[in-house]
Amino acid sequence: MEPIVYVLDEQVRDLLTHLTSAGTLEEGVAFGFDDWTVFHAYTEKPFTTPSGIVCPCFAVRADTAGMVDETRLTSSVRARTDLSERPAVVLVVDTHSDGTPQCRALIVSHSKMAAADTRFVPRRSELYSRNAGLLETSALAAKKVVVVGLGSGGSPVALDLARAGVGQFTLIDFDRLELGNISRHVCGINDLGRYKTLAVRDQILQKNPYASVTTMEVNINQALAPVEEAVAKCDLLIVASDNDQSRFNLNQMSLNHNRTALYGRAITRAAGGDVLRVRPWTGPCYNCVFSSGLIDGREEEMSQKRQALAVLPAYVEEDKANAMIQVGLSSDIAPIANMMVKIALLELSRGQETGISTLDEDLKADFYIWANRREEAYAAWPLMNYKWTRPSILRWYGARVERDPQCLVCGGHLKADTPLQGIVQ
Ligand SMILES: [Zn+2]
Incomplete structure (x- = not known):
């Protein structure tokens, strides 16, 4: 099975707008999993703390014919980084004739270069398509x-x-x-x-x-x-x-x-x-x-040691505080x-x-x-x-709980035009 590389659709779009010349390597970062069978590649700083093992990642724009010189590309990647411990992910980006972004990933190790199965993490509208009908997800956003x-x-x-x-x-x-x-x-x-x-x-x-x-x-x-x-x-x-x-x-x-x-x-x-x-x-x-x-x-419920220490006298030992933490x-x-x-x-x-x-x-x-x-x-x-x-x-x-007209917090603030409509009679 080919290794799988996930890239964010929006990052590829951004990359295409500023990576204008073919052949220039742009540095990103990738994270590898499970004996290098899956990679998550980022062309910009990841938006969250990622997991996986950090791997080098480069992006390059294809030439006008949609091609890259893979031999040259591989040797320049090897010259840029040590691949003895982990491979590098290389993203070749391009724009399709209809304007849609294209991206194919290559995995370059110290001994070989292989194509990967490249998959996009889609834009927002597609991520929540399965909630449609039950929820108005665009309104919730x-x-x-x-x-x-x-x-x-x-x-x-x-x-x-x-x-x-x-x-x-x-x-x-x-x-x-x-x-x-x-x-x-x-x-x-x-x-x-x-x-x-x-x-x-x-x-x-x-x-x-x-x-x-x-x-x-x-x-x-x-x-x-x-x-x-x-x-x-x-x-x-x-x-x-x-x-x-x-x-x-x-x-x-x-x-x-x-x-x-x-x-x-x-x-x-x-x-x-x-x-x-x-x-x-x-x-x-x-x-x-x-x-x-x-x-x-x-x-x-008491779930943090801080809560226990707050109710115990200062001389009480930590073990006592720990014993008070009883969680479900x-x-x-x-x-x-x-x-x-x-x-x-x-x-x-x-x-x-x-x-x-x-x-x-x-x-x-x-x-x-x-x-x-x-x-x-x-x-x-x-x-x-x-x-x-x-x-x-x-x-x-x-x-059935009712609003208390004598409530010290909301009772005193009653306005003449605010009837107690929430009270269940
Ligand atoms: Zn109240």
């Missing part, structure tokens, strides 16, 4: 989403939105990826020690190379102004942070700028979790719901993240007739509860059985 908290809850939400075609992200988190996070996080060992924001940005770009991703490595409780600036410009705020203070702060920002917000979280060891949608001024706000006693007995399984977080994605896509697609529009009739509630196991806050729930009249584990429940 223009949507801006702010995701606060890029842990095991926030990172899959961000990634799934990118997969659906959402095009603009601001990722906010100041934690770095720890060894203990790996089993549940979308990022792996290769990203250890990196800021979660930057590692997740790379994952998003792997799914949607045309996404625009801004990152902020800040503690939002200490950087309110820049975070609020990002919230003011977004279409949807997604909150998967791990502390109440940040959620109350973000609630205030979402109300200040009239931005719909989604709050999702898991409780201890991910026995369950909940998702709250806040439509400012029409439905309950975060404070309306979480000051009402609804959350009694639900202890927040990735499969226990997944339903909560999945629900957040569904509601997020519904909110972002509002006003358009798409395949998911009918969900609007189902997802009437603003607060949703999920239980993975009969423990913690759900210990008293009856066994899951054939009767559907009682709440059971592994099913979603939409809870």
Whole structure:
């Protein structure tokens, strides 16, 4: 089988506009995999942190007859770089008579030169063609989403939105990826020690190379102004942070700028979790719901050593902090993240007739509860059985929550022309 070389369609187009003379070698970079059977070639700096083994890469324009002198090309590549350990990828670019870009790759090693099966990574419109019908992907490409908290809850939400075609992200988190996070996080060992924001940005770009991703490595409780600036410009705020203070702060920002917000979280060891949608001024706000006693007995999941150290006295040893970190399984977080994605896509697609529009009739509630196991806050729930009249584990429940006219956050701001239309009577 011929080795396969992937190149980005847009990079080849760019190359053709500035590589005007035939025969000149332009340097790029390639990454080789699996005994040099697959290569990813870039003519410009890769947009994300790549994997694979770094290999030399050159691009050259064919002459007017669409030809290159392969013998001369091979010897000039060998003169430019040492090929004893790894081969080089050479991209021969050209424009077809109808104007479409052409690119064929050659693999040059120290002993031979061989043609490769060259494949284009297509433009945006083709990447998401399979979502068509269910989602208006061109509209989603223009949507801006702010995701606060890029842990095991926030990172899959961000990634799934990118997969659906959402095009603009601001990722906010100041934690770095720890060894203990790996089993549940979308990022792996290769990203250890990196800021979660930057590692997740790379994952998003792997799914949607045309996404625009801004990152902020800040503690939002200490950087309110820049975070609020990002919230003011977004279409949807997604909150998967791990502390109440940040959620109350973000609630205030979402109300200040009239931005719909989604709050999702898991409780201890991910026995369950909940998702709250806040439509400012029409439905309950975060404070309306979480000051009402609804959350009694639900202890927040603790997944970072930072959280444990924050609640322990200074003299307590690190081992004690490590022992406090009790996390659930990735499969226990997944339903909560999945629900957040569904509601997020519904909110972002509002006003358009798409395949998911009918969900609007189902997802009437603003607060949703999920239980993975009969423990913690759900210990008293009856066994899951054939009767559907009682709440059971592994099913979603939409809870009727109301806007509190006495709410200290949104109640006092009521305007005369703002009826409490979000209240379910
Ligand atoms: Zn409120």
